[in-house]
Amino acid sequence: MTKLRFARVLYILCAVAAFVVAAGADRKFGW
């Protein structure tokens, strides 16, 4: 896997995780 492809995979994973964290209304800022 090229570095660019790896970066792309990482970006998509981060985007999905960020979507879940932002949309999930848990007490995420209380720590």
Add this chain to the structure above:
Amino acid sequence: MTLGVVCAVGFLFAWAMGADLRRLAEVRFRASWLVFIALALQLVAFVRIPDIGARASLEVPLHLASYAILILFAAANARLRGFGLATLGLLANAVVIVANGGRMPVALRAWESTGGRAAELLGTGHYNNNVATTAGTHLRFLADVFPLPPGLPLANTFSLGDLLLLAGATLFVYCTCTDGRDRSLRAALRPLAVPDFRHLLLGRSVSKCGDWLTLAATITWTFERTHSTVYVSALLLARIGAAIAGAFVSAPMLDRYPRTRVLAVVELVRAGCVAAMIVVAAAGRVTLLLPFVFASSLVAAATDPTASSLVPDLLPRSLLHRANALHAVSRSVVMCVGALVGGLATAWLGIRTALGVDVATFCVAVAVYARLPRPPVVVRRTPAGVEPKPLGRRDVARTILRSRLLACLVGSFVLVTMAMGVLNASLAEFLGSVPGSGGYGVGIAAIAGGLVCGEFLTGFLREASIVRRAPAIAFALSAVFLVLTSRTTAPTTALLLLFLLGASDGVTETAYDTLVQNEVAADVRAGVFALAGAVQQGGMVVGLALAPALASSSSSAPLRLAAVAAACGACVAVGMTVRGPRVPAFLTAAYRHVANTPEG
């Protein structure tokens, strides 16, 4: 932040189930920057940094704006396969937040159980993006109602929307990173297009419904007549003892006869047993019921192994796993319906009518099985010059021990069945210590619901290597769910965990059938199913016996032991997926792998 960690675990799960994460590089999100802007808005609104944090009056507008942006992102990417579930979770959270003034309601008890201080929430009425639930809270079921057990790192409270988001994110990664062919609902139901399989399912469902009807009717009637738990226990012991004895005795015999004929004969014998029960019930003789319950269960032990080994004879191998999923779903659904109908029929119509209906179900099953094609008798192949001998119990046992896959599969299932026995016996007491959980019946219903979901979802797994891996993953998850259940004090979380436990159990049940069918030759297949089933039932009895002794220390102690047993089961199941030393030669003597066809 807990969501981020659990989300990462979800990605790991998708990877373990065969997702090739490299394929994510081909995903093209539209306007993905919107997600990061939404997250940044929430950070600005709620993170307390001097001179950077927003004023309190801006918290709600910024929070709502972040959700509007997330909805825009979800709408722009609605075309992506598997993203719908996550969008549903987003909408569930957004709706309840908007309906409650821009913050997510959380029950004070749930807040405190995850380590939050009541003063934090009650001082200003809110804390960051949470607000305390009150009598005026709207859509309370969508609020934060699933607190993680106290004492866990990053303990937090989840909403239904959060769960959908996590499931949706995992599903999205899984769908994107696996071969998308044949993953539709239509493909999952494709085995139903085969008439012989439809007839088998129909016969099994009708017969199983009668089975549950008999159980509910005999137990209800026995208790009404005697008001004695001793009699009810004796009845249940007679059933489970007969099931073990029947499977053990029949193991070497089942593969000698055409499977469809075995199924039909068993139904006829059981119809006779139940007809005798009607006579006994009319005479009011409770004690005389036991021998007939025993006899009926004894012959019934041949049904499951025979039906499971008949499935590969009726369908092409490509449909096998999906067919097993449908077979398992039908069994679980019938279990729920049959038990309910049996209880009601006995209460309204009396035991004789209920048992009469049962006799009728067995007769219908015989008629349906008669329509199935009669596969040729499987002839055992032996090396040239060796006199053919009928299959013995030792041959069946050797078949299991000789194969690493079968030995690990059956060994792991024995351990986990023991864990389920412990759980079953201790669940009533445990749920009694969790106020508001609804007790044993609701707990079993949650497990049954999860079982059906797990069995159905596993039908979407196609690759053999993933099916082989599924039991180890599902058992490990079961151990985690059992530990969390033992520590939880919230009824909602306890029932959610029991549902998830049922789902992971459902995955393993279906994978079990597929793995045995693929591994074992036709001339010993039903025998392996029967003998392995008998050993597993033995594990269940051990679990049931252990539970009372453990429960005397604390109500959650049996669940912790069940978790340990499930974790051991996962470790044993890992043996199916890794290479290692072969089984000793003395165990493999006199066994020869025969092609997996009806003809042997």
